[in-house]
Amino acid sequence: MQKRLPKFRSSLRSCDYACQFATNDSPVHRLGAGWKLLFGMVLSALAAGGRNPVTLSVLVAAALAYYLAARLTLADLWRDVRLFAYQAALVIPLYCLIDGVEKGLWPGVRISTQIVLFYLPGAVFLRTTRTSEAMAGLRRIIPYRLSFLVFVSVRFVPVFFSELEDIVALQRMRGARLSPREQLDPRNWPDLFNCLVLPLMVRALKTADEVSRSAEARGFGLYPQRTYLDTSRLAPGAPEGGARETEGQQRPLSAGNF
Amino acid sequence: MEQEKVFLWRRFTLREAVLLCFCATLIILTRAGLRLHLHMPGHVMFFTMFFFLLARGCVPRLGAATLVGLITSLASILLGMGSGGVITLVKFLLPALVVDLAGLIAPSFVTSLIACATVGVLASLLRAGTNTGVEWLLGIDEEIMLNKAVISAGLNGLWGGLGALAVPAIIRRLRKNGLIDQGASA
Numbered sequence: 480m481q482k483r484l485p486k487f488r489s490s491l492r493s494c495d496y497a498c499q500f501a502t503n504d505s506p507v508h509r510l511g512a513g514w515k516l517l518f519g520m521v522l523s524a525l526a527a528g529g530r531n532p533v534t535l536s537v538l539v540a541a542a543l544a545y546y547l548a549a550r551l552t553l554a555d556l557w558r559d560v561r562l563f564a565y566q567a568a569l570v571i572p573l574y575c576l577i578d579g580v581e582k583g584l585w586p587g588v589r590i591s592t593q594i595v596l597f598y599l600p601g602a603v604f605l606r607t608t609r610t611s612e613a614m615a616g617l618r619r620i621i622p623y624r625l626s627f628l629v630f631v632s633v634r635f636v637p638v639f640f641s642e643l644e645d646i647v648a649l650q651r652m653r654g655a656r657l658s659p660r661e662q663l664d665p666r667n668w669p670d671l672f673n674c675l676v677l678p679l680m681v682r683a684l685k686t687a688d689e690v691s692r693s694a695e696a697r698g699f700g701l702y703p704q705r706t707y708l709d710t711s712r713l714a715p716g717a718p719e720g721g722a723r724e725t726e727g728q729q730r731p732l733s734a735g736n737f
Numbered sequence: 738m739e740q741e742k743v744f745l746w747r748r749f750t751l752r753e754a755v756l757l758c759f760c761a762t763l764i765i766l767t768r769a770g771l772r773l774h775l776h777m778p779g780h781v782m783f784f785t786m787f788f789f790l791l792a793r794g795c796v797p798r799l800g801a802a803t804l805v806g807l808i809t810s811l812a813s814i815l816l817g818m819g820s821g822g823v824i825t826l827v828k829f830l831l832p833a834l835v836v837d838l839a840g841l842i843a844p845s846f847v848t849s850l851i852a853c854a855t856v857g858v859l860a861s862l863l864r865a866g867t868n869t870g871v872e873w874l875l876g877i878d879e880e881i882m883l884n885k886a887v888i889s890a891g892l893n894g895l896w897g898g899l900g901a902l903a904v905p906a907i908i909r910r911l912r913k914n915g916l917i918d919q920g921a922s923a
Binding site: 520526527530570573574577578586589590593594597605613614617621624625628629631632633635636639640643668672676677679680681683684686687688690691692694695699700 | 769911
């Protein structure tokens with residue numbers, strides 16, 4: 480049998496869209512989600528305050544070092560800041576037009592740079608933090624009932640996407656004008672609400688009923704604290720008791736406190 | 738008949754909370770969909786305002802839209818759709834708070850076309866104001882900032898208002914079929 484050859488990266492591009500998670504092994508990836516958020520907030524705050532060329536140059540160097548330390552490429556950087564580059568292409572000429580090239584060039588460049596620096600740490604966070612890590616971090620900060628709702632919301636995105644596809648296909652067979660081309664005409668918008676959104680809401684109401692009944696049947700929400708099963712720690716050779724992630728006064732894992 | 742237990746914030750049952758979190762899911766889905774196909778400023782507000790108001794209509798309690806806004810912002814950050822960090826939270830929470838405030842003043846406003854459109858436009862304007870706030874913090878020239886703010890606010894308001902206009906009809910149909918509660922309480 481012919482062995483499948485490993486795929487090599489054929490371009491500098493490591494992602495399909497801006498801020499997509501990049502699977503690299505870097506110091507930034509290994510940093511905790513909370514630290515990354517804190518570092519990002521500090522960098523963004525400094526970017527908002529930095530007004531002179533020296534401060535901005537230092538901040539640009541720091542932000543670039545942070546970005547490249549995550550083993551992200553310059554192509555990734557372009558993808559993340561492309562929108563702001565277009566904005567800069569508008570802002571700088573506007574400044575030059577109002578104040579003249581001599582007076583307007585620096586403020587235009589400064590503002591454009593500050594905007595990029597303000598948003599870049601957020602891009603690094605999203606590129607270096609897995610959803611599961613962010614979720615684990617999130618449940619340490621917010622109450623578990625709220626984090627449960629956030630996770631349910633994320634978990635049901637593919638479910639509702641599939642529902643959406645099914646409803647669109649069925650309604651189009653019945654003659655509803657739901658194709659993207661037809662929806663460009665505002666006269667077809669009633670079909671969007673009557674034939675797509677309404678059935679989707681009915682489905683959402685029914686699913687909410689099923690999910691809540693199922694969770695309540697498992698005793699969910701009975702206790703003020705809950706435990707979590709961390710499957711990543713179930714690998715062979717994991718330290719004893721590693722499967723149970725305990726926080727403060729949490730109770731042992733049982734069906735009762737799902 | 739068995740009374741449902743209160744699950745969150747001393748006002749929402751688990752069923753209501755899950756329904757609100759599904760409204761957040763649908764906002765995320767539409768945001769992702771529109772991100773792929775449309776490149777019009779402010780268009781995100783069309784479905785955002787629609788689902789905020791729909792959430793308020795389906796669960797007529799104070800805090801319903803705020804909960805949807807909170808879940809949407811947190812889920813957006815988790816899914817890589819909110820590079821603004823804390824700004825993402827503010828962007829979703831401010832319009833949601835406007836919806837809840839409107840619900841506090843007029844509990845049954847979701848069935849009125851004019852009230853929905855007004856709230857939709859106001860909430861969208863406030864969201865556009867968040868971006869202006871960031872630019873103000875960064876020290877952008879006032880003239881440029883104001884010009885940009887007017888265009889952004891106009892487009893956001895237009896899309897938000899259009900999205901809000903569709904809500905009363907949907908709420909009425911859902912109520913008529915007994916799928917959601919008839920009453921409206923703050």
